[in-house]
Amino acid sequence: MTPSPIRGRPRRIRAPLRVRVALAAAGALVGTGWLVLPMMTAGGGDPVPAAPAGPVAGSAAPGQDETSVTDLVLPLAALGAAGALAGYGYLRRTRRARTRTTPGVVPAAPPVPTAAESERQARAALVLADDCVRGSREELVYVEELFGAEAVEPFTHALRAAETELSAAFAMWRRYEEGVPEDAAARRQALVGVVGRCAEAGRRLDAEAAELDRLRGLEQGVTAALEVAEARFRELAARTAAAQATVAGLRERHAPSASAPVTGYVEQAKDRLVFTTERLNEARQCADSGELSRAARQLRAAEGGVTQAGVLVDGVERLAARLREAAALVPAALTGAEAEIAGARKEGGRTSLTGGELRARLAHADAASAAVRAELTGGPHDPLDALRRITRAVERLEAGRSGVLEAAALLVSRASVDATEEFVAVHRAAVGASARARLAQAVRALGSGTEADVLAGQARELAERDVRTHGNPFADGHATGLTGAVLGGILLAEDPDGGPPASFGGPGTRSRRHLP
Structure with missing residues (x-):
């Protein structure tokens, strides 16, 4: 499955919506205050002593009018910028709301597998889980012969638990083959259940594989x-x-x-x-x-x-x-x-x-x-x-x-x-x-x-x-029994020589005896 390109991009941390609205409102208030402040102070008394009446006072009036108009330019610009930012934010929120149903930036949802793909996955999971159970049961017989039933009890318990999960998975699959349930969504869920049961069976066996190897001690003798x-x-x-x-x-x-x-x-x-x-x-x-x-x-x-x-x-x-x-x-x-x-x-x-x-x-x-x-x-x-x-x-x-x-x-x-x-x-x-x-x-x-x-x-x-x-790619090994060993699942066919032997364990451990 190809990962979404969104996952590789650094995410920008966005402030919550209410914080952005508060900031926009604060900007608008500051701009409004800046605009209104000259008007509020225009009628106030001048702290500087008044000059004598005469021609000098008359010539100062035009200068005062020109200064008050200039003071209005910056507040108006700030107010316009705040309004533009608020409008831009509103447009972006509207556009995002039309293209997604959940807030925030999330990875693209993986494509839903088709019914045929889900069936193939369930079939493969059943075969793999059954092979793991069979291989584990076979090795456990030899371990018990050497060490006794009491020593292998944890592994026997894990094997029984895996067999129970596998039996339930097979029962679910048989009902699916017989057309039960009939609803398409329920049938997809049934296949998910089959795969999940098989995975749990494998997990039970994987969890005990290392301990069984320690008990056998084959790497020591x-x-x-x-x-x-x-x-x-x-x-x-x-x-x-x-x-x-x-x-x-x-x-x-x-x-x-x-x-x-x-x-x-x-x-x-x-x-x-x-x-x-x-x-x-x-x-x-x-x-x-x-x-x-x-x-x-x-x-x-x-x-x-x-x-x-x-x-x-x-x-x-x-x-x-x-x-x-x-x-x-x-x-x-x-x-x-x-x-x-x-x-x-x-x-x-x-x-x-x-x-x-x-x-x-x-x-x-x-x-x-x-x-x-x-x-x-x-x-x-x-x-x-x-x-x-x-x-x-x-x-x-x-x-x-x-x-x-x-x-x-x-x-x-x-x-x-x-x-x-x-x-x-x-x-x-x-x-x-x-x-x-x-x-x-x-x-x-x-x-x-x-x-x-x-x-x-x-x-x-x-x-x-x-x-x-x-088909059997190892047909030329008939003289040494290699063909039958691969067909029988004794060797897992992962290497040119037939691959490692099947060992006690689930999908993650059963092929652990690879050549170094």
Whole structure:
């Protein structure tokens, strides 16, 4: 925003209006007095003794008349000057009153951003705040492992406060996307509120970043932190090999849609581990040579790589466990759904649906149940998708759900939310505000039927679209895992080598580990 040129000019101090009016009146009175004074003294007695009558007295009369006219010139000039000044001041005040609404000289008001500009600012603020929260949460795990929960309590409190602010900002943004409020001024104010909440989240984290660095003391030594990261790395390397076998088993036992949420996860985990290997080696070398600032930078990057590899491997293992649970739950869910369908058909008049709507939805629920029963005996299928279709069909009947159907809906929703969360976490440099906001709304909706599942599915679609359209200037670093590290937000892409690693903190401190 270009500053107003008025700000660079020295301001003249102006007297208040009543003072200027008083000065003008005083000038006019002085001029009037000067004019009237000769007239008041013209008839007075002469203190000098009178001269004898005669020709001398007669010749003095013309001289006196000439002197009195000359005495009037200066008072008249002073009075005219005072009147001119007063008139000039009046004209200036009138002109200023026509061109401004507030008294005094004030800087020009900044231009009001357009609705599109305000939306861009709000989107950018949401993404930045979410990235700060995610990066801070990741580093805090390593700090707690070394120093314990009690030592990191202030940082945990700051992180929770930032998460609360961010959740409120996402909720405001979702209402804005849905058209609430409708008034243009209120919508602008809502965007201001989104940006303000995000700024407060970042401020909470920034305020604790320096103290967390003092607790870690990486600039004094990284040996203990390196040992923690290396131990996690070795564990994940073994689990990644097992995850590859797990994905192969899922593809054999289930339909392709069952393993679709974790497609590519093992390959991405290996990519993060390649990146981590190089960073751990560099951190160890820098520590041995006494370059502790560089060692801390490389260590923090390695911790980010280990964290994201863990997210990917956890995702594979979690999905396999939930598919087993869903497969065991499908028969009971089918029985519960058929009972609900029969009850809705018998007591259809107690719902808000019309007769035609109820018949159509009953037919849809019957068809969904029959299709799932056919799949159970027809070969590999997707148990989570089977539960999804059953619970959604029954929910549309507006009948009370049995306990088994509520358990099935919650299982499906948690699986969907977790899968989307994993995808966003390891692609966060490319995922935009809309996908993140829907994911946050899905988390809030957990336990309320199938809404969380629907929202998480929308968030995943938006996130995948963002990744497909995202460019990556570090594509030539694939062999060392640099591309994935930048795409995952482990490195902040601020320097040619990928930039500093994301650290605990808000916008002002999260990129503090730049190379000197």
